[in-house]
Amino acid sequence: MSNYIYQMHSVRKRFSQCFLHDRLVIDAIVDVIKPQLGQIIVEIGPGLGALTKPIAKRVKNITAIEIDRDLAKRLAKNSFLRTKLKTICQDVMTVDFTKLSTNLGGLLRIFGSLPYNISTPIIFHMFKHIQSIKDMYFILQKEVANRLVASPGSKDYGRLSIISQYHFKITPILEISSASFRPIPKVNSTVVRFLPYIIESSSTKKTRILAILTNLAFSQRRKTLRNSLSGFCNAQQLKECGIDAGARAENISIEHYCRLANFLENRFNLFFKRDEK
Structure with missing residues (x-):
């Protein structure tokens, strides 16, 4: 995977990069998120902008968090996105979403395709900032999605199920074949919606x-x-x-x-x- 070139980008294995390219899937995800003018939209891991561009068409501004500097520069140079996109070139695990919400002036609508190798730590990181989140839509490895929504007595039920369901109402929305990504991963994915419960500080x-x-x-x-x-x-x-x-x-x-x-x-x-x- 480290030598895979996709759309003139050298895919970096250490970031678990896989890029969504299936137009039907992309349109379905955007329709599920339903971004609206005036909402505060934040994307984690925009990559080559497959979801960034169609969502940006529906909103005034979008904030993207991207750890790969080459990708961040590439998005910043895009003729359409550069007037709408603010890119934070940073590890998402170090981002203070509560502060970001304050700076942007409202609750965050967060979406993204999470790297398979750190999706669980990212989800746990979001728990700390639940008061600043309106909703989240993440593309996750199907196995992780199954664990998130698992019930007692099932083999998938565990700590992730309990802590996540305590904080959020979690709903699997859409299954995605591995063939919808480049390079093709070894696993299928699921789009999962997270709606936060009101939890007092x-x-x-x-x-x-x-x-x-x-x-x-x-x-x-x-x-x-x-x-x-x-x-x-x-x-x-x-x-x-x-x-x-x-x-x-x-x-x-x-x-x-x-x-x-x-x-x-x-x-x-x-x-x-x-x-x-």
């Missing part, structure tokens, strides 16, 4: 507890919760939250994980005190 501590709980539970998923969460709570306390201490992590609903996080937040307020300094 005061629940930050609960979110941290939930993240720790799920990390402990699923890093030892063959153990029962009685054992994997023994450092946090005992069997009786699990029972008080409606949880079977003999169950394993993948059998517990998001609602019950949230109940346990609430329980622990109320009982162990001092546990995270050092994190708030």
Whole structure:
């Protein structure tokens, strides 16, 4: 892949670059996003501009975050985009979307084709800025999309499912064949919509507890919760939250994980005190 040349661009393997080229798929995605004049549109990883250009036709301005300097320069030189596009040449994991929302003057509508190798970290990064997001539309590896929407008891259900569904209503919108990209990846993709739930800023501590709980539970998923969460709570306390201490992590609903996080937040307020300094 490192030697693959597409549209006069040398594809960089380290950025997991694959470029969408299927016009029917592109039009379908734009129609799903429905960008409107006056909205604040942000694209992650515009690449060669396959989605950037048709979306820019419907809005006044668009902000793009692109780590590849060659691609950022190429987009900046485009005769149509240069009057509409502001490019941030930066690693998306270092972007403060809350500050960006403040600077742009409103909630962000974010879209993009996320690199397969870091799509999960990017999604977790967005949780920190949920108060600044109106909605998100991401092209993801199908396997990741399946994990995002998985239910308790399924093989795909895990920490990503729980934390993501706590923050967002997640809906798979469109499946995309690998043949729609160049170079052709080894996996198919899915367009996924994220609509944020209203989460009060005061629940930050609960979110941290939930993240720790799920990390402990699923890093030892063959153990029962009685054992994997023994450092946090005992069997009786699990029972008080409606949880079977003999169950394993993948059998517990998001609602019950949230109940346990609430329980622990109320009982162990001092546990995270050092994190708030």
